[in-house]
Amino acid sequence: MSIPSYEPLNTLKKVADNIWIVDGNKIKMNVLGWGIPFSTRMTIVKLSDQTLWCHSPIEPNEKLLQEIDQLGEVKHLVSPNKIHYAYIFEWKKRYPDAIAWASPGVDKRAESQNIKVNFDYYLKEGASSYWQDELEQLIFKGSRAIEEVVFFHKRSQTLILADLIENFEPKKTTSHFWKSIHKFAGIADPNGKTPIDMRMTFLGRKEIARKCYKQMLEWQPEKIILSHGRWYDKNGTKELKRAFQWLEK
Numbered sequence: 728m729s730i731p732s733y734e735p736l737n738t739l740k741k742v743a744d745n746i747w748i749v750d751g752n753k754i755k756m757n758v759l760g761w762g763i764p765f766s767t768r769m770t771i772v773k774l775s776d777q778t779l780w781c782h783s784p785i786e787p788n789e790k791l792l793q794e795i796d797q798l799g800e801v802k803h804l805v806s807p808n809k810i811h812y813a814y815i816f817e818w819k820k821r822y823p824d825a826i827a828w829a830s831p832g833v834d835k836r837a838e839s840q841n842i843k844v845n846f847d848y849y850l851k852e853g854a855s856s857y858w859q860d861e862l863e864q865l866i867f868k869g870s871r872a873i874e875e876v877v878f879f880h881k882r883s884q885t886l887i888l889a890d891l892i893e894n895f896e897p898k899k900t901t902s903h904f905w906k907s908i909h910k911f912a913g914i915a916d917p918n919g920k921t922p923i924d925m926r927m928t929f930l931g932r933k934e935i936a937r938k939c940y941k942q943m944l945e946w947q948p949e950k951i952i953l954s955h956g957r958w959y960d961k962n963g964t965k966e967l968k969r970a971f972q973w974l975e976k
Contacts, residue, residue: 729905736751737785737788737789737790748771749771751769751925753787756810765954767954771798781801781803784818794883803826803857805832806824809836816842826857831874833846845939852866854960861882864878883949885948885950885952886951887952889953890921891921891953894920894957895909896915901931911923919953920971940971940974948963949961949963951963
Protein backbone atom coordinates (compact mmCIF):
# COMPACT_ATOMS: atom_id res chain seq x y z
CA MET A 728 0.00 0.00 0.00
CA SER A 729 1.23 3.48 -0.80
CA ILE A 730 0.02 5.45 2.23
CA PRO A 731 2.29 5.99 5.24
CA SER A 732 2.65 3.74 8.26
CA TYR A 733 3.58 5.21 11.59
CA GLU A 734 6.54 3.13 12.67
CA PRO A 735 7.40 1.67 15.02
CA LEU A 736 4.29 -0.47 14.79
CA ASN A 737 2.70 -2.63 17.48
CA THR A 738 4.34 -0.92 20.41
CA LEU A 739 3.17 1.48 23.10
CA LYS A 740 3.83 5.18 22.47
CA LYS A 741 3.22 7.46 25.41
CA VAL A 742 0.96 10.47 24.82
CA ALA A 743 0.85 11.67 28.44
CA ASP A 744 0.59 10.12 31.90
CA ASN A 745 -1.63 7.02 31.72
CA ILE A 746 -2.45 7.33 28.01
CA TRP A 747 -0.74 5.69 25.04
CA ILE A 748 -1.31 5.07 21.35
CA VAL A 749 -0.36 2.01 19.32
CA ASP A 750 0.04 2.27 15.56
CA GLY A 751 -0.88 -0.88 13.69
CA ASN A 752 -0.72 -2.44 10.26
CA LYS A 753 -2.48 -0.89 7.28
CA ILE A 754 -5.82 -2.30 6.19
CA LYS A 755 -8.15 -1.94 3.20
CA MET A 756 -11.76 -0.97 3.75
CA ASN A 757 -14.60 -1.03 1.24
CA VAL A 758 -15.90 2.54 0.87
CA LEU A 759 -18.50 3.09 -1.86
CA GLY A 760 -17.20 0.01 -3.64
CA TRP A 761 -13.53 1.02 -3.44
CA GLY A 762 -10.84 -0.84 -1.51
CA ILE A 763 -9.31 2.14 0.28
CA PRO A 764 -6.11 1.78 2.34
CA PHE A 765 -6.05 3.09 5.91
CA SER A 766 -3.44 3.24 8.61
CA THR A 767 -4.70 2.00 11.99
CA ARG A 768 -4.25 3.26 15.54
CA MET A 769 -5.62 2.32 18.95
CA THR A 770 -5.59 4.25 22.21
CA ILE A 771 -4.99 2.80 25.67
CA VAL A 772 -5.84 4.54 28.94
CA LYS A 773 -4.76 3.24 32.34
CA LEU A 774 -7.62 3.90 34.73
CA SER A 775 -7.29 4.70 38.42
CA ASP A 776 -8.08 1.07 39.33
CA GLN A 777 -4.97 0.15 37.27
CA THR A 778 -7.00 -1.60 34.56
CA LEU A 779 -6.67 -0.80 30.87
CA TRP A 780 -9.27 0.82 28.61
CA CYS A 781 -8.61 -0.01 24.95
CA HIS A 782 -10.19 2.15 22.23
CA SER A 783 -10.52 0.66 18.73
CA PRO A 784 -8.24 -2.37 19.26
CA ILE A 785 -5.97 -3.02 16.28
CA GLU A 786 -4.94 -6.39 14.91
CA PRO A 787 -3.38 -8.22 17.88
CA ASN A 788 0.33 -8.91 17.82
CA GLU A 789 2.03 -11.15 20.38
CA LYS A 790 4.86 -8.74 21.10
CA LEU A 791 2.35 -5.94 21.65
CA LEU A 792 0.14 -8.08 23.87
CA GLN A 793 3.12 -8.96 26.06
CA GLU A 794 3.98 -5.28 26.33
CA ILE A 795 0.40 -4.45 27.29
CA ASP A 796 0.38 -7.23 29.90
CA GLN A 797 3.31 -5.46 31.57
CA LEU A 798 1.19 -2.30 31.72
CA GLY A 799 -1.86 -3.73 33.46
CA GLU A 800 -5.02 -5.83 33.13
CA VAL A 801 -7.02 -5.35 29.94
CA LYS A 802 -10.53 -4.62 31.22
CA HIS A 803 -12.38 -2.66 28.50
CA LEU A 804 -12.47 -3.24 24.72
CA VAL A 805 -14.22 -0.28 23.09
CA SER A 806 -15.79 -0.03 19.64
CA PRO A 807 -16.12 3.73 19.00
CA ASN A 808 -18.29 3.32 15.90
CA LYS A 809 -19.76 0.55 13.81
CA ILE A 810 -16.76 0.23 11.49
CA HIS A 811 -14.20 -0.02 14.32
CA TYR A 812 -14.77 -3.41 15.88
CA ALA A 813 -13.28 -6.18 13.74
CA TYR A 814 -10.47 -7.23 16.10
CA ILE A 815 -12.41 -7.11 19.36
CA PHE A 816 -13.31 -10.80 19.06
CA GLU A 817 -9.61 -11.75 18.86
CA TRP A 818 -8.77 -9.56 21.84
CA LYS A 819 -11.65 -11.10 23.77
CA LYS A 820 -10.20 -14.55 23.16
CA ARG A 821 -6.92 -13.40 24.74
CA TYR A 822 -8.69 -11.51 27.55
CA PRO A 823 -11.95 -13.40 28.21
CA ASP A 824 -12.76 -11.38 31.33
CA ALA A 825 -12.54 -8.04 29.48
CA ILE A 826 -15.78 -6.16 28.81
CA ALA A 827 -16.56 -5.60 25.11
CA TRP A 828 -18.38 -2.29 24.61
CA ALA A 829 -20.62 -1.83 21.57
CA SER A 830 -21.10 1.42 19.66
CA PRO A 831 -24.45 2.28 18.06
CA GLY A 832 -25.29 -0.16 15.27
CA VAL A 833 -22.11 -2.21 15.51
CA ASP A 834 -23.80 -5.51 16.32
CA LYS A 835 -25.94 -5.34 13.18
CA ARG A 836 -22.92 -4.30 11.13
CA ALA A 837 -20.87 -7.23 12.43
CA GLU A 838 -23.70 -9.63 11.64
CA SER A 839 -24.02 -8.27 8.10
CA GLN A 840 -20.27 -8.68 7.59
CA ASN A 841 -20.35 -12.20 9.07
CA ILE A 842 -17.77 -11.20 11.68
CA LYS A 843 -18.19 -12.83 15.07
CA VAL A 844 -18.25 -10.41 18.02
CA ASN A 845 -20.02 -10.88 21.34
CA PHE A 846 -20.54 -7.52 23.00
CA ASP A 847 -21.26 -7.27 26.72
CA TYR A 848 -22.63 -3.72 27.05
CA TYR A 849 -23.67 -0.78 24.89
CA LEU A 850 -22.00 2.60 25.12
CA LYS A 851 -24.51 5.28 26.09
CA GLU A 852 -24.61 9.07 26.07
CA GLY A 853 -22.86 9.52 29.42
CA ALA A 854 -19.65 7.90 30.58
CA SER A 855 -19.77 4.52 32.27
CA SER A 856 -19.22 4.42 36.02
CA TYR A 857 -16.05 2.45 35.26
CA TRP A 858 -14.36 5.53 33.81
CA GLN A 859 -16.56 8.59 34.46
CA ASP A 860 -13.99 10.20 36.75
CA GLU A 861 -11.31 10.05 34.06
CA LEU A 862 -13.07 10.10 30.69
CA GLU A 863 -15.92 12.21 29.36
CA GLN A 864 -18.11 10.63 26.72
CA LEU A 865 -20.74 11.62 24.15
CA ILE A 866 -22.40 10.12 21.09
CA PHE A 867 -21.80 12.36 18.07
CA LYS A 868 -25.22 12.42 16.43
CA GLY A 869 -26.73 13.83 13.26
CA SER A 870 -25.47 11.39 10.63
CA ARG A 871 -28.00 9.20 8.88
CA ALA A 872 -25.38 6.49 8.47
CA ILE A 873 -23.11 6.31 11.51
CA GLU A 874 -22.80 7.55 15.08
CA GLU A 875 -19.41 7.78 16.73
CA VAL A 876 -18.81 7.67 20.47
CA VAL A 877 -16.32 10.39 21.37
CA PHE A 878 -14.12 10.37 24.47
CA PHE A 879 -12.11 13.00 26.35
CA HIS A 880 -9.29 12.08 28.74
CA LYS A 881 -9.56 14.80 31.35
CA ARG A 882 -6.13 14.76 32.95
CA SER A 883 -4.20 14.97 29.66
CA GLN A 884 -6.86 17.08 27.90
CA THR A 885 -6.90 14.58 25.04
CA LEU A 886 -9.86 14.14 22.68
CA ILE A 887 -10.06 10.57 21.34
CA LEU A 888 -11.70 10.15 17.93
CA ALA A 889 -11.95 7.43 15.29
CA ASP A 890 -13.27 8.71 11.94
CA LEU A 891 -14.72 12.15 12.69
CA ILE A 892 -11.36 13.57 11.65
CA GLU A 893 -8.94 11.84 9.25
CA ASN A 894 -5.63 13.44 8.38
CA PHE A 895 -3.45 11.68 5.79
CA GLU A 896 -0.05 13.19 5.04
CA PRO A 897 0.60 13.92 1.32
CA LYS A 898 4.34 14.19 1.87
CA LYS A 899 4.42 10.59 3.10
CA THR A 900 1.98 9.21 0.50
CA THR A 901 3.82 7.81 -2.52
CA SER A 902 0.76 7.38 -4.76
CA HIS A 903 -0.42 10.46 -6.66
CA PHE A 904 -3.80 8.76 -6.98
CA TRP A 905 -4.33 8.48 -3.22
CA LYS A 906 -2.98 11.98 -2.68
CA SER A 907 -5.72 13.22 -5.02
CA ILE A 908 -8.39 11.14 -3.30
CA HIS A 909 -7.38 12.41 0.14
CA LYS A 910 -7.45 16.00 -1.06
CA PHE A 911 -10.86 15.56 -2.71
CA ALA A 912 -12.26 13.91 0.44
CA GLY A 913 -10.94 16.74 2.61
CA ILE A 914 -8.74 14.43 4.67
CA ALA A 915 -5.26 15.59 3.57
CA ASP A 916 -2.90 17.04 6.16
CA PRO A 917 -2.75 19.84 7.30
CA ASN A 918 -6.46 20.28 6.57
CA GLY A 919 -7.82 16.92 7.73
CA LYS A 920 -11.49 16.79 8.66
CA THR A 921 -14.52 14.51 8.49
CA PRO A 922 -14.39 12.62 5.14
CA ILE A 923 -16.70 14.01 2.48
CA ASP A 924 -18.81 10.84 2.27
CA MET A 925 -19.50 11.04 5.99
CA ARG A 926 -20.17 14.78 5.87
CA MET A 927 -22.86 14.18 3.26
CA THR A 928 -24.77 11.98 5.70
CA PHE A 929 -25.31 15.03 7.95
CA LEU A 930 -27.19 17.03 5.29
CA GLY A 931 -30.32 18.53 6.80
CA ARG A 932 -29.27 17.43 10.28
CA LYS A 933 -26.29 19.66 11.01
CA GLU A 934 -27.98 21.34 13.96
CA ILE A 935 -27.94 18.04 15.83
CA ALA A 936 -24.23 17.63 15.07
CA ARG A 937 -23.43 21.22 16.13
CA LYS A 938 -24.62 20.50 19.66
CA CYS A 939 -22.17 17.60 19.89
CA TYR A 940 -19.38 19.68 18.37
CA LYS A 941 -19.99 22.48 20.89
CA GLN A 942 -19.70 19.95 23.71
CA MET A 943 -16.30 18.87 22.38
CA LEU A 944 -15.24 22.52 22.21
CA GLU A 945 -16.22 23.01 25.83
CA TRP A 946 -13.75 20.32 26.77
CA GLN A 947 -10.96 22.52 25.33
CA PRO A 948 -8.75 19.65 24.15
CA GLU A 949 -5.02 20.19 23.93
CA LYS A 950 -4.42 16.97 21.95
CA ILE A 951 -6.58 15.03 19.48
CA ILE A 952 -5.89 11.36 18.76
CA LEU A 953 -7.19 10.07 15.42
CA SER A 954 -7.41 6.52 14.12
CA HIS A 955 -6.17 7.42 10.63
CA GLY A 956 -3.31 9.75 9.73
CA ARG A 957 -1.28 12.31 11.66
CA TRP A 958 -2.77 13.07 15.07
CA TYR A 959 -2.53 16.42 16.86
CA ASP A 960 -0.15 16.56 19.81
CA LYS A 961 -0.80 20.28 20.42
CA ASN A 962 -3.25 23.08 19.59
CA GLY A 963 -6.14 20.65 19.83
CA THR A 964 -8.93 23.18 20.24
CA LYS A 965 -7.64 25.23 17.32
CA GLU A 966 -7.48 22.13 15.11
CA LEU A 967 -10.97 21.09 16.23
CA LYS A 968 -12.42 24.46 15.19
CA ARG A 969 -10.67 24.24 11.81
CA ALA A 970 -11.71 20.64 11.15
CA PHE A 971 -15.39 21.29 11.89
CA GLN A 972 -15.83 24.47 9.87
CA TRP A 973 -18.03 22.41 7.54
CA LEU A 974 -20.69 22.38 10.27
CA GLU A 975 -20.96 26.16 10.11
CA LYS A 976 -21.81 26.26 6.39
